[in-house]
Amino acid sequence: MKVTSSVMIYALFIMVIVTILIGVVISTAYYNYLQKLTFQIEKQLQHNVHSGIAILLSNKMVDYAHPRLISLYKEDKDSTYLSKELFGMFDLIRSRSAWKKFSYEKVAFAGGFFARKKTFPALYLTNHYSPLCLVGRSKITGDCYLPQKGVQRGYIDGRSFEGDRFVKGKTEFSEPSLPELKGQYRKNLMEEVKKRYLQPEKYQALNMEDVPDEGLVHSFCVHTEVVYDADAILLRNIKLKNNIVVISEKEVLISKTADLMNVVIYAPNIFIESGFRGAIQCFAADTLFVGSNVSLDFPSAVCLMNHGLSHISQTLKIASGTNISGVVCIDLANNSGAAQPDVYIEKNVQVTGAFYSNVSVQFFGKVQGSLYTNGFYVKRLSGNYINHLLDVEINKDELPSQFVGPDLFVSNTENKIMKWLN
Amino acid sequence: MAQLKRKRKITASTLQETIIALSIIVFVFGIALLVLNNLMRVENIHVQFKGNLLVEKYFDHVTDTTEQHIYENDGFVVERTFYPHPDDSSLMIMVVKVFDSNKKKIAQQKEILFFRSIDSRQ
Numbered sequence: 001m002k003v004t005s006s007v008m009i010y011a012l013f014i015m016v017i018v019t020i021l022i023g024v025v026i027s028t029a030y031y032n033y034l035q036k037l038t039f040q041i042e043k044q045l046q047h048n049v050h051s052g053i054a055i056l057l058s059n060k061m062v063d064y065a066h067p068r069l070i071s072l073y074k075e076d077k078d079s080t081y082l083s084k085e086l087f088g089m090f091d092l093i094r095s096r097s098a099w100k101k102f103s104y105e106k107v108a109f110a111g112g113f114f115a116r117k118k119t120f121p122a123l124y125l126t127n128h129y130s131p132l133c134l135v136g137r138s139k140i141t142g143d144c145y146l147p148q149k150g151v152q153r154g155y156i157d158g159r160s161f162e163g164d165r166f167v168k169g170k171t172e173f174s175e176p177s178l179p180e181l182k183g184q185y186r187k188n189l190m191e192e193v194k195k196r197y198l199q200p201e202k203y204q205a206l207n208m209e210d211v212p213d214e215g216l217v218h219s220f221c222v223h224t225e226v227v228y229d230a231d232a233i234l235l236r237n238i239k240l241k242n243n244i245v246v247i248s249e250k251e252v253l254i255s256k257t258a259d260l261m262n263v264v265i266y267a268p269n270i271f272i273e274s275g276f277r278g279a280i281q282c283f284a285a286d287t288l289f290v291g292s293n294v295s296l297d298f299p300s301a302v303c304l305m306n307h308g309l310s311h312i313s314q315t316l317k318i319a320s321g322t323n324i325s326g327v328v329c330i331d332l333a334n335n336s337g338a339a340q341p342d343v344y345i346e347k348n349v350q351v352t353g354a355f356y357s358n359v360s361v362q363f364f365g366k367v368q369g370s371l372y373t374n375g376f377y378v379k380r381l382s383g384n385y386i387n388h389l390l391d392v393e394i395n396k397d398e399l400p401s402q403f404v405g406p407d408l409f410v411s412n413t414e415n416k417i418m419k420w421l422n
Numbered sequence: 423m424a425q426l427k428r429k430r431k432i433t434a435s436t437l438q439e440t441i442i443a444l445s446i447i448v449f450v451f452g453i454a455l456l457v458l459n460n461l462m463r464v465e466n467i468h469v470q471f472k473g474n475l476l477v478e479k480y481f482d483h484v485t486d487t488t489e490q491h492i493y494e495n496d497g498f499v500v501e502r503t504f505y506p507h508p509d510d511s512s513l514m515i516m517v518v519k520v521f522d523s524n525k526k527k528i529a530q531q532k533e534i535l536f537f538r539s540i541d542s543r544q
Contacts, residue, residue: 011443015450022457032467039474043531047481051534058512058536073515073532414512414536 038102044077045097045104052080052095053106057415067094084110087243088264088281089301089327090406090418092220107220109299109418112407113354113370115399120354121145122396124372125387127174132376135159135390140167142370142396145174147387154388156378169396178358178372179409181331188308189285190249193266197226197245205247208233215239215259220421233267235260242421254280262421274319281326290318298325298352299405299418304343305331313339318365320346327405330357347391353405364390368398369405473520473529476500480518481533497523507534 067083122142133154274291349365
């Protein structure tokens with residue numbers, strides 16, 4: 001039988017098969033190459049970002065409010081955007097690297113206060129010519145800066161010092177004034193806050209009524225969300241999380257049902273209900289009450305700060321059973337006309353981190369970390385006992401080795417990561 | 423008779439068509455050979471990938487930043503070097519290079535370290 005057929009058809013058929021095979025081989029190779037390239041670029045961006053974080057931690061090349069675009073090695077694909085700003089009391093550092101459609105970013109809180117740093121003492125009590133008097137089960141562990149009159153046994157309500165050593169650590173003489181806080185903190189609180197956050201061209205402030213019922217969960221990779229009300233703000237049954245600033249020109253009441261994390265609150269008066277738990281930074285200009293059994297998780301800050309004029313007696317009270325991991329800071333201007341500020345820390349209050357007060361405090365709690373103050377006093381019916389500590393424990397050695405808090409004093413020391421935020 | 427019936431003969435329509443068909447087949451196979459040959463010559467992607475993974479591995483666990491380190495790993499040579507940063511004395515630049523068995527560089531990565539806080543990487 002004779003089959004007549006066109007050879008051309010066979011040839012074209014073979015060509016199509018071979019072309020498909022070549023296509024498969026080439027596209028596989030191409031996609032492998034693309035995958036390798038993507039991996040390389042992503043890894044390079046990650047290394048750039050970590051390099052940026054290292055530069056930010058070294059704290060020499062980037063200033064507050066002056067972000068920089070740095071070419072890390074003066075090569076291709078190594079441009080990295082670095083910025084450092086204050087979020088409440090903490091340094092918010094940001095490192096971002098991008099190339100074409102690829103980008104990578106890390107945001108973190110950084111701080112220069114940590115356990116291994118010897119420059120932070122257990123206690124810094126300014127030298128005002130009256131000695132430190134320990135009463136009851138008071139215990140101080142760690143190096144101290146004390147008045148020239150030193151430390152001695154005190155007596156309150158018929159009780160004397162019950163320990164065996166006054167200070168377990170080295171002691172040195174303190175200066176007549178405390179080390180000054182960073183300049184950024186020492187301002188008229190509410191004016192400064194309004195100047196910074198109530199700028200319509202930069203932040204679109206939400207009113208409390210505009211906040212959705214389910215709350216706000218925000219990100220540190222975008223601009224700060226501002227919630228502002230000229231009237232009082234009640235935070236109850238609400239969730240606010242990450243990069244949110246709440247400002248009231250009157251007061252903020254925080255209920256124990258509020259779910260707050262990485263939120264900064266500014267108001268003349270702030271009240272935290274007993275039993276609340278969260279990670280917040282509170283800045284009050286006049287009054288700050290923290291109820292009992294409140295747990296302010298790391299990193300939190302409780303601050304009574306004002307360098308503007310105030311005609312009332314500024315008050316900070318922290319009730320029994322409260323734990324604060326972060327910073328407690330009282331920094332008030334010396335207003336000769338105003339009444340004496342009232343700072344009262346009850347028994348069983350524990351502060352892990354730093355406690356700073358430029359006014360005299362009634363302190364009955366415990367500090368795991370450093371305590372800086374202009375003086376202590378204990379008020380009794382029989383009178384005021386100056387620089388007396390009754391059943392107080394201050395222990396720098398108990399500060400967890402991994403703890404990092406903000407350096408309140410100097411801006412350009414080495415830093416560590418406090419907390420990654422993305 | 424049946425044997426004759428099963429016998430088939432393929433004949434081309436024309437000589438011209440046959441020549442063209444042969445040329446196409448030769449051309450297509452030639453191209454295929456060329457592509458495969460080139461792909462085989464290109465560095466093995468898997469080797470490069472492994473080199474990149476090795477680079478990442480040697481970025482971790484940095485404890486000694488004082489000198490150059492050379493490691494051998496699965497037929498690859500990994501070189502880790504530290505240089506001081508030109509603008510900040512507290513920073514170091516770490517360079518990790520991976521070479522194959524023919525001493526050809528197949529991967530490289532750089533990172534700046536804050537040497538007091540090497541543990542700062544996540």
